[in-house]
Amino acid sequence: MHADQRCVLTGTHFINGDAACCEGALSAGARFAAGYPITPSTEIVERFSARAPQVGGLFIQMEDELASSIALQGMVWAGQKSFTVTSGPGYSLMMEHIGYAAITETPCVFVDVQRGGPSTGLPTLPAQGDMMQARWGSHGDYLTIALTPNSPQECYSLTIKAFNLAEQFRVPVMFMMDECVGHMTEKVVIPKAEEIEIYPRRLASKPPGEFNLFEAGEDLVPEMAHAGEGYKVYVTGLTHDKRGYPVLNPKAQHELVTRQFEKIRRAADELTIVETEEIEGADVVVVSYGITSRVAQRAIQMARDKGLKVGKLRLICVWPFPEKLIRELAPKVKALVMPELNMGQMVLELERCAGGKCQVISVPHAGGTVHKPADILAAIERGAR
Amino acid sequence: MLKEIRIAGFGGQGVILSAHIVGRAVSIHQGGYATMTQNYGPEARGGAASAALMVSDQPVLFPYVTHPDILVVLSQEAYTRYAPEMKSDGVLLVEEDLVRLENLPPQARVYGIPATRIAEELGKKMVLNVVMVGFFCAITKAVDREACLKAVSDSVPERFRKLNTEAFDRGFQFGEELLLKGPAKEEQTVGVGAVESDD
Amino acid sequence: MSTTDFVVHNPVEDLLRQDRVPTIWCPGCGIGTTVNSFAHALLGQDIDLSKTAIVSGIGCSGRVSGYMNLDSFHTTHGRAIPFATGLKLANPELTVIVYSGDGDLTSIGGNHLIHAARRNIDLMVVCVNNMIYAMTGGQAAATTPGSSMSTTTPYGAFEPELNMPQLVDAAGACFVARWTSFHVMQLERTMAKALKKKGLRFIEILSPCPTYFQRKNNLGDALTAMVDYKKRSKIKHGCHTWETALEPGGDIIVGEFVDREREDYLTRMRRQLGSHYSEFPEQTEEEISEGACSEC
Incomplete structure (x- = not known):
């Protein structure tokens, strides 16, 4: 499917990477976001807070990153595409919810505009020190996808890609920018909506009663049903069976974790993007x-x-x-x-x-x-x- | 040809917007490449403002300006801070009413303009940055006049378009006339003083 | 009618995931009692249950969401409210209830409770207060009263306890009430009332934990707790929330303390945004396949 032209700012712009990332999210179909201000990522949500209401969306500034990293997942389970944006210390606070998104297979995007660390470090200067955190930051075994743009143009186009991969594999995707790319201003070309490919959410193909929320097909990626659609979904961070019900034993753990690993591993060639x-x-x-x-x-x-x-x-x-x-x-x-x-x-x-x-x-x-x-x-x- | 440009002054002079206009002109209206960066640290607060631009006919790889080919300064503080970083044969554009030249880099070519005064003559001091852009365009030829004018139009609200176009023209004209005279040079240049570098 | 034809159908059953029963709750635990009141309150409403979601955090009370036959979200420790906030904002048609425990909502999730009340976001928050961390085996909580014993306060607690109604009242909730698991009818009526309101509604329910809190403090079994709740409870509707602090052996002030009209988050947002806000009608199938826009 193609992007919705109401959300696409088609044209040639001279904007920074943060602004481009915001436009990429909008083009990808994200109209909702939750965040907490932190340099050098704040410009993304500043722009989003102005743009989102124009397309019936919303940015909510939460009380901290713990809140924003889970509020965005509430938005996804309500049927929307959503993301959060942070940097350094905020990214550390979000780790638990990256794990929650992984085990609940919540398609969403975490943007980390990397700055110097550890701790408060260098708030206004670039680093790439969160690369391992993007892979290993949350406890337990899970796999994520992480993309790294090197220009404002890519902050736009790869943000769309990040959302598409999130939907395709139903995983949290880490969008690993850095302060330099985020604050750098360059030409950014935003194509026409019909030229932008959007991976649609994989919605339940069976009616309530016949549908299992965590039952996967051949590609090991389950279909999704949202709250309010009559499916009475059960979503938990506990190890669960195909219905989503908690099952706390080694067999269920093995089945769940290996499937969630395998769905990414199998796509290794497709995910070799170089x-x-x-x-x-x-x-x-x-x-x-x-x-x-x-x-x-x-x-x-x-x-x-x-x-x-x-x-x-x-x-x-x-x-x-x-x-x-x-x-x-x-x-x-x-x-x-x-x-x-x-x-x-x-x-x-x-x-x-x-x-x-x-x-x-x-x-x-x-x-x-x-x-x-x-x-x-x-x-x-x-x-x- | 890659050119490193820095435009610096104090907050409220529209320094960032002027770099934005030049970057836009080069990358959108002229088919070249421009990368703009700014200082975001605490040093960027309290009045100082600076923007840096890499412009080229090839994609820009290294993003930061280290030794500007062209330095535009609109305040004494900016001059003191950035003049020592200039390439030795660089071009220095100054707001001549606001900057006193001392410790000038020996080979620098200096061009001054009373941008603020010109802007005031036009009825709005705010447009001094666009006067400066016009001046920059005429002197350095780093960007086409037409491309620059388009970028000025894109960058300001409709109702200020005429005023800004005028501001650009005045700066440009001043530059062209000055070029006929050649660069000014301070009588006594004492070499570059010790100034904290901006890593 | 012979007795063999008589099939007992408890209407509450439809609201529970029967395939999840029995619950994990201990005999005598008060959480199930509160769920019964909640289910009755829900059944008496004109609410589309297929558009009703329940969100919990972690803990014994955090398991409530998973037993309700609604859209159930069992989130992370302390974060039920921010998850519910996202859910409600992204689909305002949903009725969203947060159901969790004292440790989850007021300690690890305390900040979210404050800000949800401040925003007056349209959520009903039910907090079962058993005064202890029960799931993890009986550690002291922010709600553990006086010098009570717990596994982490073996010499008695020495931190003052939190008065929840006062906190959420001060932060701006539009409805604040407290009952105990003894007050099943009152609780049902209060929940029914709260379900109809718009904004952040907060209901605290004192509930016995015979396994840990009662036992550690020689407070007897669940029945003793009921007798105790009955004896100590004083109904004071509309009472100032600063008068509702809980003290060991003291009065338990119960009732509906706060019931006020205050613009909820989404209403206020729409009003503030005015013409900056544009509705975004979903595209039809054809529009999507053609990549066309409904306005052109």
Whole structure:
């Protein structure tokens, strides 16, 4: 299905990443959001609070992030698309409800505009320090999907993608922006509504009485019924059976958790969303994501100017990690270089997948600004030796 | 060609909007690329305002301005703070009534305009930023005049369009006339003083 | 009519998920009693039960949502109110009831209770107060009175207890009442009344926990608790909520304390937004497939 043109601000804009993310959410069909102000994400909800009422929607500023991260799920179970937006400390407070969204298979989007941490850290400056938290932040076993935009244009288009993936797989999707991308202003082209693909909610195809809320078909993703539709849904954060009823035993736990894992794992190829350039025959491949991928691109150009054979692998979807791709790539190169605005998070995953088949060089950065291209270049040169 | 631009002054002068207009002109009306960033830290409070722009005919990769090719300053504080970061052969545009040039970078080419006075002549001090944009456009040629005028129109409410277009024209005209004379230069330049850097 | 033809049908059964019975509640627990009053109150209303949702947090009372044959949401600890807030705002047609315990609603979820009352969001909040964390085995709560014993206050509690009616009254709830699980008829009438109101309605129900609170404090069994509630309760409708504090052995002030008209969140929002708010009619199937808009 296509986007609803009443919500799409078709045209060419010069806006920042936060504003673009807001427009992306609206284009995706989200007219409801709950949030709590926190730098550098606040501009998203500021804009949304102005835009949403114009299309019959609403932004509610909750009393804290605990509240906003669950209020948005109430909105989803009422039949709407919804999201919340936060940063650093707020993201930490939301962790329990990411787990709740995972076990209740609530399709929704958590936007985290990453800033320097830990704790209050650097509220107005960029970092990519929440990447592991996006994967492991809530307790227990679950899988999420995480996307990383590197420009305001992508803050728009990938937000739509995030909502689509949330609906397709019925999972909370982490939209991992950073302060630099969020506050950076660039040209953003918003297409016509009919050019925007929207993944519709997978609604119950059976009537009440015959329908089981957590019974999944072939693709392991169950259909959804909302409150007020006569299905008398039962939604709980406890381990549950296909009816949604709590069943607290190892068998039920095994069935639920493995299905919820498997629905993502099976789609690994579809969720390998990357951008590559001159990977074939490269001695060194720079693996990066988010804002860092732009600085890395600069370093790659500098290295090529020096005659080095350098490829680019940009992760757009970081979780699930493109394991297969890395396993295939590692034996073919001398080194994989990974710059990131943290002390080395995703590089652990890269190392795991490379399995010792090539050198893996981390280019850590504590955050607050982006890398100097020269630092990445030095790592490329080291890897090429 | 990548150009690093910084526009700085104090709050209320419309510094951010002026960078916005230039960025818009380049990326939307001229088919180029522009990336604008701002300072958001506590240092951005209390009166100081600054916006940075990377403009290029290629996609902009590195987002931050570190050594501006073009520096536009509308306050003494902005001058003191940012002049030392300029490229040695950079272009410096100043609001000449508000900025006293001292410790000027040796090779800098300096062009001054009484933007506030011109804006006041037009009846609205507020448009001094657009006067500055016109001036910027004429002197630096970093952006086409037509593209810039369109961006001015897009960026202001309908009822202020005429006033802002006039403001742009006045700044532009002033710039063109000044170009015939060549850049001004302070008599005594003492080199760059120690100024805290803005990492 | 012979006795063998006589089929007893308790109308409340339709409102319960029969396939979930028996409940987890201990013998003598008061929660089931409150549910009975609640079910009767619901049945007496002109409410579309297919558009009625019940939301709970975690705890013994938090299990109520899962036994009701309504749209049931068993959320996280303390967060029933914000979940219910999202549910109500995104579908104002729903009647939304929050049913949870004292620890869940006033301690871990206390902030949400305050702000829901302040917003006067259209929710009915039922708080079963058994004065202890029962699900986890009898720890002290913000509502544990006086110097009561609990597993985390082995020498007696030394924190003052919270007066819930006063808190939600001060924060702006439009309806505030308290009963005990002894007052089944009064409770049903109050719940019926509250269901008809718009805004944040708060009902506290004192309820015995024979397994932990009564036992730890040598207060006898559930029957003793009923006798005690009967003896100590004083009905004071309209009484100032600062006079409703609970003290061990003291009077239990019960009744409907607050019943006022105050614009609820959504009404006020619509009024404030005025022409900035546009209705968003759902698109028809054809419109969706054509990608067309109903206004053009």
